[in-house]
Structures are given as C-alpha cells and as structure tokens.
Amino acid sequence: xxxxxxxxxxxxxxxxxxxLSSSKSSTVCKYYQKGQCAYGSRCRYDHVRLPQAGGxxxxxxxxxxxxxxxxxxxxxxxxxxxxxxRTLVLRDRNLCGSxxxxxxxxxxxxxxxxxxxxxxxxxxxxxxxxxxICSGLEEPGAGGCPAxxxxxxxxxxxxxxxxxxxxxxxxxxxxxxxxxxxxxxxDQEQRKAHEMMCMATFEHDMERxxxxxxxxxxxxxxxxxxxxxxxxxxxxxxxxxxxxTHTYCLSCIxxxxxxxxxxxxxxxxxxxxxxxxxxxxxxxxxxxxxxKKNELIxxxxxxxxKKPCKYxxxxxxxxxxxxxxxxxxxxxxxxxxxxxxxxxxxSSEGTVR
Numbered sequence: 001x002x003x004x005x006x007x008x009x010x011x012x013x014x015x016x017x018x019x020l021s022s023s024k025s026s027t028v029c030k031y032y033q034k035g036q037c038a039y040g041s042r043c044r045y046d047h048v049r050l051p052q053a054g055g056x057x058x059x060x061x062x063x064x065x066x067x068x069x070x071x072x073x074x075x076x077x078x079x080x081x082x083x084x085x086r087t088l089v090l091r092d093r094n095l096c097g098s099x100x101x102x103x104x105x106x107x108x109x110x111x112x113x114x115x116x117x118x119x120x121x122x123x124x125x126x127x128x129x130x131x132x133i134c135s136g137l138e139e140p141g142a143g144g145c146p147a148x149x150x151x152x153x154x155x156x157x158x159x160x161x162x163x164x165x166x167x168x169x170x171x172x173x174x175x176x177x178x179x180x181x182x183x184x185x186x187d188q189e190q191r192k193a194h195e196m197m198c199m200a201t202f203e204h205d206m207e208r209x210x211x212x213x214x215x216x217x218x219x220x221x222x223x224x225x226x227x228x229x230x231x232x233x234x235x236x237x238x239x240x241x242x243x244x245t246h247t248y249c250l251s252c253i254x255x256x257x258x259x260x261x262x263x264x265x266x267x268x269x270x271x272x273x274x275x276x277x278x279x280x281x282x283x284x285x286x287x288x289x290x291x292k293k294n295e296l297i298x299x300x301x302x303x304x305x306k307k308p309c310k311y312x313x314x315x316x317x318x319x320x321x322x323x324x325x326x327x328x329x330x331x332x333x334x335x336x337x338x339x340x341x342x343x344x345x346x347s348s349e350g351t352v353r
Contacts, residue, residue: 141253156181177202212287220273221272238286241277244270250282301326
C-alpha cells in the first residue's frame with residue numbers, strides 16, 4: 001500500500017508485492033468524491049470521478065462561487081415572508097415597558113427595537129446592566145435587590161473610591177477604630193456589629209503588643225541568653241513551667257527534662273526553685289500571671305489531646321503515663337481507651353514512685 005502511494009522506503013527489498021496489475025488502486029481521494037477536498041491540486045491522492053453503482057459517471061462537484069450572490073426573488077411577496085434581522089433587546093420582566101412584543105409595520109426599518117412604544121425615548125432605556133436587571137424587579141422592601149444608593153461602596157470601604165461624589169453607592173461613615181468608611185449611616189445594627197468586631201480585634205492586638213513588650217528582654221536561666229535574640233527563629237520560644245514562674249527557653253528546659261543521669265523528681269522540678277511541674281508549655285510570649293497561665297495550659301491540653309500517643313500506638317503498646325498522659329489514647333475505630341493508672345517504679349534507694 002505504500003508503493004501505491006509512492007512512499008515505500010524498502011524498494012526492491014520490500015516483502016510485499018509491487019505489481020500494479022494485481023493490486024487494486026486505493027489512491028482515489030475520497031474527499032474529492034464528496035466535492036470537499038481542502039488540498040485541491042496539492043492533494044497526494046488522485047482526483048478522478050469513479051463510476052456509480054448504475055454505471056454512469058458521477059457528476060463533477062460544483063465549483064465554489066467566487067463571491068456570494070443573493071438568490072433571485074421569486075415574487076414581490078417573497079421578501080416580506082422572510083424574517084427580518086432584528087437587534088437583540090431585553091424583553092424579560094417588562095424591561096422594555098411592555099409584557100409582549102408589539103407587531104411592527106411592514107415598512108418599518110430592521111434596526112428598530114422590537115418593543116418600542118411611540119412615546120419611547122433614549123432616557124427611558126437602561127444605561128447599565130445593573131439598571132436593566134433591577135428595573136423589572138420588585139421594590140427592595142418586598143425582597144428584591146436593594147437600590148444602589150442603600151449599599152455601601154466596597155471601594156470606599158477599602159479606602160479609595162475614584163468615583164468620588166459621582167459614585168452610585170453609599171459612602172459609609174468613618175470608623176474611629178479601624179479608620180475605614182464602613183459604618184452605614186442608617187443601619188444601626190450594622191454599626192453596632194462592626195464596632196463590636198473592631199473592638200475585639202483592637203483588644204486582641206493590644207494584648208499581643210503588651211505580651212511582646214513584656215517578653216522582649218527575658219533571659220533564659222540556663223543558657224543566660226535573651227530568648228528573642230537567639231539566631232534561629234525556632235529557638236525564640238519560651239518553655240512555661242506549669243507550677244513555676246522562672247524563665248527558660250523551650251530548647252533548654254526540654255534538654256534539662258530529658259537528662260538521664262537524674263531521677264524523675266529532679267528532672268521534673270525547676271532548676272532554680274525545685275518546684276515540680278508536670279509538663280512544659282511552649283509559648284511565643286512570656287506568661288507570668290496565673291490567670292493567663294491557666295488559659296495557656298487549657299489551650300495546650302486541648303491541642304495535645306487531639307494528637308495520638310506514640311506509646312499507646314492505637315492499643316498496640318503501653319503508655320507509661322497511664323491516665324495522666326495528655327495525648328490521645330484511642331483505638332483504630334476511634335474509640336477512646338479507658339484511663340489506666342501509671343505504673344509504679346522502684347528507685348535505686350528502694351522507694352516506690
């Protein structure tokens with residue numbers, strides 16, 4: 001088949017026959033038979049007309065006209081029977097001022113609007129897409145879209161509206177807390193809700209600022225370095241002891257509590273005052289007040305309680321802390337395990353702990 005198309009690369013070494021007398025030609029262009037070959041004279045296939053089933057030769061495909069021509073009119077009423085081309089206009093929801101299309105005179109121009117009234121003018125037509133949508137809807141009080149003059153301008157609320165006094169939307173009053181035009185002049189509920197949200201955000205930011213100011217000069221009692229001046233950002237965290245007020249960085253106090261050469265009561269106690277603390281709480285800010293520390297401890301327990309215990313291993317292992325473990329003890333199906341009592345250990349002095 002490649003030889004018939006003139007593209008056989010094997011030549012005399014080809015395993016197939018190159019005899020044209022015993023081969024049926026298949027190089028006739030099937031697209032030319034349909035009259036739509038896009039290649040024309042550049043087509044690699046033969047442009048010949050094959051005889052039809054009845055024996056008569058198929059007629060040649062009609063030549064494409066050089067330029068489109070208008071079909072001849074068959075009568076004076078033929079042009080009137082055809083649909084004239086009309087411009088697209090909005091007719092839904094009485095946007096044109098009329099529920100149905102008005103019949104148009106025969107001699108009217110094709111570009112005239114389909115729903116134009118004798119008294120219509122350019123002023124009555126919608127000048128924007130928003131006006132076209134809202135013109136046929138109900139009043140805002142009946143559940144429709146609110147008017148543009150009652151909505152706060154999003155650009156003015158963000159801080160810059162280049163329309164100025166020509167803006168179709170309402171420019172809100174200035175909020176004294178955030179400094180943005182986001183207070184609705186007429187909606188008192190919106191004003192109260194925004195002021196409460198702004199005040200809560202302001203109080204939270206002030207607390208963070210005070211906490212940062214109180215933490216920036218704290219020195220670790222083990223490495224004797226300012227915690228916020230450590231080279232690595234991951235080391236600029238405090239290790240808050242649950243029952244002690246001494247200052248330690250997280251890496252130093254963890255290293256102290258992981259020492260193996262001391263007994264358990266020693267490593268759990270503060271290196272300075274020897275007060276035992278059950279756990280260390282990581283914190284970005286230094287916390288000294290007991291009320292703030294209790295909130296930090298509660299948040300720490302809730303966060304750790306969602307992580308699975310590496311010793312329990314979903315019931316495959318045993319946790320040495322038992323019911324005092326802060327991590328999650330749950331089975332693969334999600335069922336929480338019953339709290340176990342911590343195992344007792346015998347110290348080198350013969351005491352049970």
